[in-house]
Amino acid sequence: MTVSPAYPKVQTAPGQPAPRRRRLGRKLAPWLFLAPGALMFLVYVIIPIVESMWISFYQWDGMSAKVWVGISNYLELLDDDAFYTSLKNNIIWLVLYMLAIPFGLLIALFLNQSVRGIRLYKSLFFFPFVISQVVVGLIFSWFYAPGFGLFFELTKWLDGTGIALLANPNTVTYGIIAAGLWPQIAYCMILYLTGLNSVAPDQIEAARLDGAKGIKMLWYVVLPQLRPATFIALVVTVIGALRSFDLVSIMTSGGPFGSSRVLSYYMYEQALSEYGYRMGYGAAIAVVLFAIMMIFISGFIWKMWRDERGL
Incomplete structure (x- = not known):
């Protein structure tokens, strides 16, 4: 036995506009769902x-009163050799970190096969x-360590003296970048596998029927x-570098x-270290x-927007 409601449900005829309350709810619903995330994005x-x-x-030490100096901090950057060294290292990071994208793609193509043991490889x-x-930093620090590191022992076996990679100002940045590329390649690989x-x-x-294979x-x-995976890999790699x-x-x-x-570490040294x-x-x-x-990310977004519109 069913009990009919006391008030019948109001139904709108086809073509008749929905009640005002329902239309208002449809307009507000997306904003209500976006509000918590937008608030956190604003605050953090x-x-x-x-x-x-x-x-x-x-000019401020974090505790005493602030002193207005205008653009003096930016003018000081122009004469700061340490700032230019950090900027140069960031450019090296940015250029070499791009290797993560093609290497991640190649590994993803290899792992996207139906062969025995592919789950272990993945x-x-x-x-x-x-x-x-x-942990990555510690692993590679031991890997490069003079006296017992595997890299040092291998180079010692080749040239008789060994290369202390992290102790040489000319090679230390490249050694750190190699450590960073290890997890970054894995991240790009995951994006391309998806x-x-x-x-x-x-x-x-259809392409196979037309005779396309390999590189083509x-x-x-x-x-x-x-293309969407490549765009995300580019943005994430630039930010990581x-x-x-x-x-x-x-x-x-x-x-x-x-x-x-690099700029992020030099910022920490100047603002928060002793x-x-x-x-x-x-x-x-x-x-x-x-x-x-923002220059790099805006450029990527602009390029993707033009490609989507076919301009």
Whole structure:
């Protein structure tokens, strides 16, 4: 036995506009779902960025009263040799870190096969992504260590003396970048493996019927469908190269003689370490790093937008 409701449900006839309350609810629903995320983004991203820009115009040690100095912190950067060394190292990071994208793609193509033992291979290649950057830094520090490190012993076997990679100002940055590429390649590999799962099989079969194979199949059929994964890999790799702090801190602490500093680590030295406590100067370095990052990311977004519109 069913009990009919006391008030019958109001139904609108086809073509008749929905009641005002329902239309208002449909308009407000997306904003209500977005509100928590937008609030957190405002509090933890936008406001700190604006605050950092504001602090960069002050001389401040983090405790005493702020002193307005205008653009003096930015003018000081122009005569700071350590800043130029950090900027040069960031450019080296940015260029060499791009190797993670093609290597990640090649490994993903290899792992996207139905062969015996492929799950074991996937686990081995996936392992660097799940471990902490601190652990990666320690592993490679031991790998490069003079006296007992595997790299040092191999080079000693080749040239008789051995290469202390992290002790040489000319090679230390490249040694740290090699450590960073290990997990970054794994991350790009995961992005491309996900993208390969969405490649349309009918397009692959059609290309095979037309005689496409090998490089032509990859260039003209597979890569165009992997464009979203490539865009994400580019953005993440650029961000990873520009915010390379943890590996530098763990492996060299900016040494030897400050030769492995990057902008993020130099910002930390100036603002928060015992050598500085210059919050305004550190904020100026952070603003420069943020501007460089936004130039690259904005360029990628603009290029993707033009490609989507076919311009």
